[in-house]
Amino acid sequence: MSATDTGGRVRAFGAAVADGWTPERFGLLAAIGLVLLAFGPTFQVYLFTDFLVVALFALGFNLLYGYTGLLSFGHGMFYAGGAYGLAIVLRDLSPVVADVVGAGIAPVATFVVGGIVGLALVVAVAVPVGWLSVRLEEIYFALITLAFGMLGYSLIIQDPAGLTNGTDGVIVLLGSVDLGAASVRLGGRQVYYALTVVTVLATTYGVWRVVNSPFGTVCKAIRESPDRASALGIDVRHHRWMTFIVSAVVVGIAGVLRAGLASVASPGLTHWSTSAIAVIATVIGGATYFSGPIVGAFVFLYIRWAISRFPTLEAYWELFFGALLIAVVLFFKQGAVGGLLLLRDRLLGDGDAGGGDSGGGSEAADSGDGAATDGGRAADDAITDGGTGAATDGGPTAGAPGDDSRPHRGDDS
Amino acid sequence: MSLPSLVPLIGIADVVIGLSLGSRLFLIAVGLSLIFGVLGVLNFAHGGFYMLGAYVTLAVVTSVVDNFWLAAVAGALAVGVVGAVIEFAAIRRLYDRVDADLDQLIVTFGFVLVIHETVRFVWGSGSYSIDPPDVFNFSVSLGGSTFSAYRLVVIGLAVAVLASLWLFITRTYFGSLVRGTSSDREMAAMLGVDVPRLYTGVFFLGSVLAGLGGALSSPLQSTSPALGDQVIIDAFIVVVIGGLGSMSGAFVGAMLIGMMQSLGPQFISAGSIAIPFLAMVIVLLIRPEGLFGGIGE
Numbered sequence: 237m238s239a240t241d242t243g244g245r246v247r248a249f250g251a252a253v254a255d256g257w258t259p260e261r262f263g264l265l266a267a268i269g270l271v272l273l274a275f276g277p278t279f280q281v282y283l284f285t286d287f288l289v290v291a292l293f294a295l296g297f298n299l300l301y302g303y304t305g306l307l308s309f310g311h312g313m314f315y316a317g318g319a320y321g322l323a324i325v326l327r328d329l330s331p332v333v334a335d336v337v338g339a340g341i342a343p344v345a346t347f348v349v350g351g352i353v354g355l356a357l358v359v360a361v362a363v364p365v366g367w368l369s370v371r372l373e374e375i376y377f378a379l380i381t382l383a384f385g386m387l388g389y390s391l392i393i394q395d396p397a398g399l400t401n402g403t404d405g406v407i408v409l410l411g412s413v414d415l416g417a418a419s420v421r422l423g424g425r426q427v428y429y430a431l432t433v434v435t436v437l438a439t440t441y442g443v444w445r446v447v448n449s450p451f452g453t454v455c456k457a458i459r460e461s462p463d464r465a466s467a468l469g470i471d472v473r474h475h476r477w478m479t480f481i482v483s484a485v486v487v488g489i490a491g492v493l494r495a496g497l498a499s500v501a502s503p504g505l506t507h508w509s510t511s512a513i514a515v516i517a518t519v520i521g522g523a524t525y526f527s528g529p530i531v532g533a534f535v536f537l538y539i540r541w542a543i544s545r546f547p548t549l550e551a552y553w554e555l556f557f558g559a560l561l562i563a564v565v566l567f568f569k570q571g572a573v574g575g576l577l578l579l580r581d582r583l584l585g586d587g588d589a590g591g592g593d594s595g596g597g598s599e600a601a602d603s604g605d606g607a608a609t610d611g612g613r614a615a616d617d618a619i620t621d622g623g624t625g626a627a628t629d630g631g632p633t634a635g636a637p638g639d640d641s642r643p644h645r646g647d648d649s
Numbered sequence: 650m651s652l653p654s655l656v657p658l659i660g661i662a663d664v665v666i667g668l669s670l671g672s673r674l675f676l677i678a679v680g681l682s683l684i685f686g687v688l689g690v691l692n693f694a695h696g697g698f699y700m701l702g703a704y705v706t707l708a709v710v711t712s713v714v715d716n717f718w719l720a721a722v723a724g725a726l727a728v729g730v731v732g733a734v735i736e737f738a739a740i741r742r743l744y745d746r747v748d749a750d751l752d753q754l755i756v757t758f759g760f761v762l763v764i765h766e767t768v769r770f771v772w773g774s775g776s777y778s779i780d781p782p783d784v785f786n787f788s789v790s791l792g793g794s795t796f797s798a799y800r801l802v803v804i805g806l807a808v809a810v811l812a813s814l815w816l817f818i819t820r821t822y823f824g825s826l827v828r829g830t831s832s833d834r835e836m837a838a839m840l841g842v843d844v845p846r847l848y849t850g851v852f853f854l855g856s857v858l859a860g861l862g863g864a865l866s867s868p869l870q871s872t873s874p875a876l877g878d879q880v881i882i883d884a885f886i887v888v889v890i891g892g893l894g895s896m897s898g899a900f901v902g903a904m905l906i907g908m909m910q911s912l913g914p915q916f917i918s919a920g921s922i923a924i925p926f927l928a929m930v931i932v933l934l935i936r937p938e939g940l941f942g943g944i945g946e
Contacts, residue, residue, distance in 0.1 A: 305748065305751075307751045307754065307755075368930075368934055371934065372933060372934075372937060374748075374750045374751060375691050375750045375751075375754065375893075376933060376937050378691075378751070378754060379691075379885060379889055379929070379933060380929075380930060380933045380934070382882075382885065383885075383886075383889075383926045383929040383930045383933065384926075384930060386882060386926045387923055387926040387927060387930065390922045390923035390926060391923055393922070394922065394923065508882065509878065512758065515755065515758070519755055551769070552766045552769070552770060554762045554765060554766045555762065555763055555766035555767065555770075557759075557762060558759045558760065558761070558762025558763035558765075558766065559759070559763060560759075561755065561756070561758070561759035561762070562739060562756050562759035562760065562763070565743075565752050565755050565756045565759070566739060566742055566743070566756065569752075
């Protein structure tokens with residue numbers, strides 16, 4: 237690598253900027269940003285809430301894809317499960333809940349009950365569906381989850397039990413909390429944004445704990461090589477089943493939030509094209525990174541918004557994402573997060589590209605959405621990913637010669 | 650759903666319509682199955698290819714040459730070229746990856762979006778329909794029910810396509826190369842088969858079949874940009890039930906689903922659209938290789 241004068245200056249600048257930026261400071265900055273955003277234009281608050289929900293959806297999906305190597309095309313069914321659980325409880329059980337807790341805080345109590353019912357529904361579906369699906373792998377797993385998702389779609393549309401209101405879906409009315417002096421509209425943009433931020437942050441932290449637990453380490457071993465993991469005595473199928481359930485629950489939480497945001501639980505949520513959104517966001521962001529789906533969801537929603545600024549292009553935003561998806565899979569499998577890490581290494585003059593060491597740092601800031609804790613994880617994954625050599629970029633290969641031990645170093649959890 | 654009302658409902662027209670729906674499904678599914686059987690690629694964009702075939706045919710009929718059959722051939726060949734280019738430019742890069750299957754699925758899904766939007770850009774969001782060729786543009790009355798004569802033509806063409814594909818795969822030199830490569834790619838390569846070229850050729854053939862399916866079905870359906878997304882799911886059901894890679898399986902699976910679509914709603918009022926998906930789940934769990942396995946069978 238030739239250290240030209242300009243390159244040296246860029247690196248010096250990068251180092252100066254990065255100097256002293258600890259993960260804690262980034263966390264604080266992100267928290268301030270999140271609070272400030274609540275007072276932004278209403279549409280921006282809505283867009284960011286939308287982003288948070290899609291990010292959680294993709295994060296849940298990627299637990300299965302990025303961490304055990306199973307690509308599901310049916311996670312929409314759990315998105316819908318959470319949404320319909322909330323919607324049906326709000327429609328049918330509001331008076332019952334109000335009787336128990338009193339009219340004042342009834343909307344919040346109903347929301348909580350609805351969310352719990354939604355998640356219970358998701359678990360009730362995910363346990364048998366997951367048990368059956370993890371018997372298959374690769375394409376066959378993608379096909380069976382697609383079939384299960386579309387089966388759910390058919391049932392919601394045809395509504396044999398008279399619960400889901402067919403193609404129209406179920407309207408979600410969140411109501412207002414009456415606190416005597418003040419009345420707070422639960423569905424108000426700012427209130428709902430706050431609710432979403434707290435829920436998404438808490439769930440993301442939970443997922444982060446899971447992937448960094450011994451359980452998560454086993455999952456990554458399965459992703460790298462199911463056969464080798466199996467030879468080590470790991471029950472691959474059982475682990476995939478458990479991951480399937482956890483993944484479904486995370487997606488279900490996103491579904492509950494989606495229903496409140498969209499004010500409706502609609503059958504389209506179970507359609508395979510909704511499941512595909514998680515695939516697009518995850519692949520664009522980088523499936524091997526914890527923050528990949530989050531950054532991918534950010535790219536997805538904000539580029540879509542940017543495209544919608546141009547009326548002539550607006551109708552064709554899918555074309556852009558189709559092309560982007562193809563380009564990422566063909567040429568840069570690490571996705572946006574991999575690109576950001578590469579950029580950070582260039583800026584900091586870290587010749588050992590792809591081998592992050594201290595974690596935290598600028599990568600977490602780039603995700604900028606409160607997932608500030610994932611820097612270390614992503615850096616580790618970058619190492620693992622370099623080891624598999626799936627990519628065509630210069631990063632992992634540049635550092636490879638005479639450096640055999642590196643790919644195995646990343647397991648500190 | 651009382652029992653006495655069941656019997657008179659199954660008219661000959663329902664059977665013919667079921668078979669013609671099945672023929673349409675066969676024409677799209679057989680290419681999908683062929684490509685999977687030889688290349689191991691599950692082509693998500695196959696529904697898009699089918700739709701593109703219908704659009705090109707419509708465009709040629711209305712503005713180039715007023716002959717449906719020529720237009721259908723043009724549509725099929727145009728789609729074949731698109732398919733070959735996609736295989737050559739994108740899918741080929743993925744064969745040697747560790748997780749090739751899923752990467753191919755995702756890339757072809759990317760092409761679903763690209764084809765969908767391109768079609769919308771060129772032809773707009775509206776739906777088009779076309780009359781069957783004049784020779785067959787009349788109704789047939791049989792047993793007190795009527796249906797378009799063109800439906801019989803589509804059934805005949807589907808059978809003809811199955812027969813010629815079978816002859817092609819089992820009786821020609823290229824067919825033996827295809828079979829050999831499908832069962833052992835490395836060995837075929839060592840024996841001097843130009844595998845990459847063969848792959849492009851098979852992808853071309855599969856795409857031509859998808860385009861032909863779209864072209865021949867265009868008088869039976871309204872062609873809109875949503876068509877591709879609808880038929881690809883039906884095609885997945887068909888190839889899974891028939892067996893991924895099996896052409897005769899695709900035929901039987903397509904006829905089963907076609908008859909189910911035609912007769913199902915009369916038997917089961919609720920849940921009839923769920924049944925094909927349920928069948929798909931059950932087949933995947935009990936017999937993932939499908940009810941009929943293997944290429945060329």
